[in-house]
Amino acid sequence: MNNSAATIAEESRLSEQEIAEINEEASHYEQKSGASIEALKIVQKYRRWVSDDSLKQIAELLGMSPEELDGVATFYNLIYRQPVGRKVILCCDSVSCWMLGANDVQDGISQRLGIGLGETTEDDEYTLLPIVCLGACDHAPVMMVDDVLHHDVDEKQLDKIFENRK
Amino acid sequence: MQTPLTKNIKPERDFATLDNYLETGGYDGLRKAVTEMDSLQVQQTVKDSGLKGRGGAGFPTGMKWSFVPMGEDAPTTKYFVVNADEMEPGTFKDRVLMEKDPHQLVEGIIIGSYAIRASAAYIFLRGEYFLSAERLSAAIAEAYDKGYLGKNILGSDYSLELYLHTSAGRYICGEETALLNSLEGKRANPRAKPPFPQVSGLWGKPTIVNNVETVCNLPHILHYGPDWFAELGVGADNGTKLFGASGRVKKPGVWELPMGTTIREILDEHAGGMQDGYKLRGLLPGGASTDFLVPEHLDVAMDFDAIAAAGSRMGTGTMIILDDHTCPVQMVLNLSQFFSQESCGWCTPCRDGLPWVVVLLQDLIDGKGRPEDLDLLLRQTRTLGPGTTFCALAPGAMEPLQSALKYFREDFEKYLSQPVAAGAQ
Numbered sequence: 001m002n003n004s005a006a007t008i009a010e011e012s013r014l015s016e017q018e019i020a021e022i023n024e025e026a027s028h029y030e031q032k033s034g035a036s037i038e039a040l041k042i043v044q045k046y047r048r049w050v051s052d053d054s055l056k057q058i059a060e061l062l063g064m065s066p067e068e069l070d071g072v073a074t075f076y077n078l079i080y081r082q083p084v085g086r087k088v089i090l091c092c093d094s095v096s097c098w099m100l101g102a103n104d105v106q107d108g109i110s111q112r113l114g115i116g117l118g119e120t121t122e123d124d125e126y127t128l129l130p131i132v133c134l135g136a137c138d139h140a141p142v143m144m145v146d147d148v149l150h151h152d153v154d155e156k157q158l159d160k161i162f163e164n165r166k
Numbered sequence: 167m168q169t170p171l172t173k174n175i176k177p178e179r180d181f182a183t184l185d186n187y188l189e190t191g192g193y194d195g196l197r198k199a200v201t202e203m204d205s206l207q208v209q210q211t212v213k214d215s216g217l218k219g220r221g222g223a224g225f226p227t228g229m230k231w232s233f234v235p236m237g238e239d240a241p242t243t244k245y246f247v248v249n250a251d252e253m254e255p256g257t258f259k260d261r262v263l264m265e266k267d268p269h270q271l272v273e274g275i276i277i278g279s280y281a282i283r284a285s286a287a288y289i290f291l292r293g294e295y296f297l298s299a300e301r302l303s304a305a306i307a308e309a310y311d312k313g314y315l316g317k318n319i320l321g322s323d324y325s326l327e328l329y330l331h332t333s334a335g336r337y338i339c340g341e342e343t344a345l346l347n348s349l350e351g352k353r354a355n356p357r358a359k360p361p362f363p364q365v366s367g368l369w370g371k372p373t374i375v376n377n378v379e380t381v382c383n384l385p386h387i388l389h390y391g392p393d394w395f396a397e398l399g400v401g402a403d404n405g406t407k408l409f410g411a412s413g414r415v416k417k418p419g420v421w422e423l424p425m426g427t428t429i430r431e432i433l434d435e436h437a438g439g440m441q442d443g444y445k446l447r448g449l450l451p452g453g454a455s456t457d458f459l460v461p462e463h464l465d466v467a468m469d470f471d472a473i474a475a476a477g478s479r480m481g482t483g484t485m486i487i488l489d490d491h492t493c494p495v496q497m498v499l500n501l502s503q504f505f506s507q508e509s510c511g512w513c514t515p516c517r518d519g520l521p522w523v524v525v526l527l528q529d530l531i532d533g534k535g536r537p538e539d540l541d542l543l544l545r546q547t548r549t550l551g552p553g554t555t556f557c558a559l560a561p562g563a564m565e566p567l568q569s570a571l572k573y574f575r576e577d578f579e580k581y582l583s584q585p586v587a588a589g590a591q
Contacts, residue, residue, distance in 0.1 A: 028288075028329045029351070030369045036351035037334050041293070050304070062351075075353040075510075077335025078293050079589040092256040095454060096412040098500045099492055112261045132337060133454075133506055134294055137412035137484070147296040 012053035014061075018043055022061055031063045034073050040079050049080040085120045086129065090131035090144040097133075101154075106130075108158045109143075112165050123158040170386040171379070171406060172422040175266040180276060181301055184308045187269040192232040195388030196516070199277050200322040205264040206236065211522050212384065215392035216404040221249055221340075221377030222452065224483045233364035234282045234372045245373040247349065248275055250291040250298070251333060251340040254453035255504055256486035259408040259420050260378035264291075264298035267382075268305035272328070274381035276314060277388055279326050282374055286327045292346050295334045302330055337508035341557050342375040344510065354465065355512045358555035379408055401426020401469040410562055411437040413487030414444045420484065428470070430464040446491040448573060452481020455562025457569035458488070473519060479565070487580035494574040495581060498567050499527040505563035516560035519550045523567065530581045540578055544571055 014022075021042045025035040039058045041049055048056065050073055052066075059069040073079045080088075089109060094104050106117070109128055113121050115134030120127040134144045148159060167173065171282045175180035187193075190432070197210050213228025228405055235241065250273070252260040264271060271289075279287045291299055306328055309315045317325045336354055338344045345355035346368050369372025383405060387395050397405045403425040409432050410420035417475030423432065429451065433439065440446055448458045451468065456477035473480040488497060506520035523546050529535050547568040550560040571578065 028331075028459040031350070034349065034369075037348065038331070041332070041334060071353055072351065075336065076333070079334050093500075094504055095325075095486055095497060095500050096256055099413055099489075106287070122381075131294070131335075132508065133253055133257070135252050135258045135261045135292070135487075137256050137258050138410065140412060140418070144294065149297075 008057065012051065012057075013055070014043065014057045015046070018046060019061065022058065027060065028115045033064050036062055036064065036069055036077075037076065040069075040073055040076075044080065048086070053080075067131045083120075085124050085127040087126050087146050088135070089118075089126055089128045091128065092132070092134045092140075092142045093095050093130045094133035096137035097141040102141045105141045105143060105153045105158070108155060109162070112158060167384070167390060168393075169272070169406060169422045170390070171263065171382050171408060171542060175262070175272065181265060182267045183270055184312075185328075187267065190386070191389055192269055193273055193312075195385035196273050196280075197320055197389040199280055200320050200324055204542050205281050205283050208277065208388070211392050212281065212387060212556075215383075215387045215395040217383055217387060217395065217589065218403060218470060219377055219379065220379035220383075220407065220483075222455075222479070223252065224480065227376065227380055229587070230364070230376075231278075231360060231374055232281055235365070236373060238281070241372055242285060243318070243369075243371045244282055244284045245368045246279040246282060247368065247369055247375045248289045249340060249342065249345060249371060249375050249377055250289050250295070250378050251345060252335045252378070252464050253292055254455065254482050254484075255296075255501070256412055256450065257410075257482040257484045258412070259410055259484055260481065260525060261295060261298060262408070262420055263378055263382050264295065265301055268298075268301040269309070270385060271302070271378060272305050272309050273314070275328060276319065276326060276375065277384040278325055278376060278381055280319075281326075282372070284326065284374070286329065288349060288368075289328070289330045290339070290349055291330060291332050291485075292339070293335055295332075299330065299332050306330060306587070319516060320475040320583060324405070330394075336510075337504075338510045338559060339370045339560065341367055344557070345375060346373065350549065353510070355510050358556070399425035399469070401467040402471050403469040407468070407483050409436075410484035411487055412450075413440065413485070413490040414441045414491075415487055426467040426469045428465050428467055429459070429485070432468065433464070433487070437487075440487075440489060442565075446487065447490045447492075447494070448488040449505050450486040450488075450566060451478050452483055452485070454486065454504065455479075455558075455565055456481045457565045458494075458573055460573050478569070494570050494577050495527065495531060498570045499524065499531065501525055501566050502563060505559060509559060513556040513560075515550045515555050516557075518561075519546055520560060520563060522546065523550075523563075524541055535582055537582055540571065540582075542576075543567065547571070 022039040023037040027034040056066050059066045080127045136144050141153050142151045217227045288587045290503045335545045339348045341352045344354040348354040363373040407425050421436045448460045450456045470480050502524050506524050509516045511517045547564040
């Protein structure tokens with residue numbers, strides 16, 4: 001990729017708000033680069049995913065090379081380097097949820113939304129992703145829609161959560 | 167006080183507010199520590215209590231702290247880090263502590279930081295725990311307001327800044343040195359030890375990393391004293407522990423019980439026993455990376471030494487129950503898929519060995535297994551075992567596999583003679 005942040009389109013420029021939030025996080029560490037993960041999450045909060053343009057600008061703010069930052073961005077499960085829908089569904093597939101019906105939950109979601117794992121609905125509303133143990137195993141099976149945790153998920157709950165998608 | 171860790175958690179309220187926390191002696195432990203004791207005395211108190219790490223390794227906390235350089239010639243920049251990256255499958259205890267009684271953790275952090283004279287502290291919180299992040303942020307702000315954090319805490323000469331860092335996924339961040347790399351904004355590859363974090367940790371400065379539950383014990387040990395803590399355990403270990411169970415039990419959950427409570431008591435009296443129509447086949451006593459135990463072990467005490475003597479690890483103390491309708495081979499496949507995808511990729515045995523284990527198990531289940539594959543799997547448990555990899559992820563992954571081969575060999579062999587999958591889903 002062209003590494004210069006100077007060639008970035010206007011709409012892709014980080015806002016003053018984003019920059020302020022990133023700088024605030026950076027002040028918590030001995031080196032600015034310590035805030036790389038928070039910075040990626042901040043930009044993702046506003047734009048849903050981290051594009052190359054976003055990446056270049058964040059890297060410049062934090063004194064990192066875009067390659068180094070991309071290495072960080074692609075390491076973590078919750079940083080998206082591809083567009084995702086307005087809402088991200090994270091479906092736990094680890095051992096306790098697997099034992100108690102995670103596969104049925106996934107199938108139930110796929111049926112209602114018409115997408116499989118890693119896919120986004122045509123209207124861009126939902127992306128469905130698998131996730132590892134969400135730490136609520138006593139209420140398996142469990143899933144998250146954005147930052148909301150749904151537990152003891154069954155057909156009835158799926159009906160309610162996706163009621164405008166029948 | 168029998169259940170110090172969960173005494174403020176009540177079903178009629180969402181969580182314990184600062185007022186709720188103060189009502190039951192909150193921040194008295196901190197007050198005693200910074201106004202009546204010096205840092206080394208706090209360390210000695212924790213050493214005397216016999217507190218062991220609650221994150222899975224069970225290392226004596228006071229001893230861990232003792233390697234941090236102290237005194238006039240010690241570095242002034244030191245860090246206290248809380249490992250709140252709870253991602254061990256089957257584990258859900260730290261979530262409860264953070265969501266329902268956030269000030270307990272905050273007070274514990276300040277005490278632990280004072281013990282090692284840390285200049286700053288971080289909570290490394292897994293990104294998916296949004297509610298914990300919200301409650302901890304609020305609690306930290308309240309603590310600053312009250313003078314428990316910031317400059318000259320409670321009028322003493324000790325100052326501390328506390329930062330909340332939320333992560334972005336990846337199980338390996340729970341490994342102490344990988345966590346430090348992640349906190350430095352890098353990929354979460356582990357580091358070689360030595361040097362140990364106490365000498366060269368975050369940004370190369372002396373650092374202590376402790377688990378959430380471990381730190382939550384500190385206010386009470388300071389408040390009630392180390393002897394009180396010692397008397398709470400009924401086995402070889404001191405204090406209480408959050409024990410849990412998930413799987414096909416009647417009442418999955420988490421309960422604060424004395425260290426040394428038997429597996430049978432947790433399973434039958436608290437988890438309500440197996441669901442109707444299901445029988446116990448085995449269990450992982452402390453999360454995904456522990457060896458299987460079987461019904462003959464039900465009367466073993468849940469403390470670090472007793473479970474080790476039975477051939478497993480107490481780990482996080484949250485048990486995953488294997489019922490007789492679930493195929494152990496498929497369960498191990500699910501676990502192996504988890505470990506394989508969470509490998510950081512740094513060292514060859516883990517990065518290349520774990521996917522190979524997954525392929526071997528999947529082939530076996532699909533009817534394409536060969537008899538020698540079982541020997542191959544056993545060999546993997548040694549190639550990926552302790553001492554051959556850069557960190558403990560792969561050896562942990564091998565624990566359920568090696569113990570399943572030991573206790574459930576006939577289930578593996580069934581796939582060799584009957585290609586049809588005989589399992590759960």
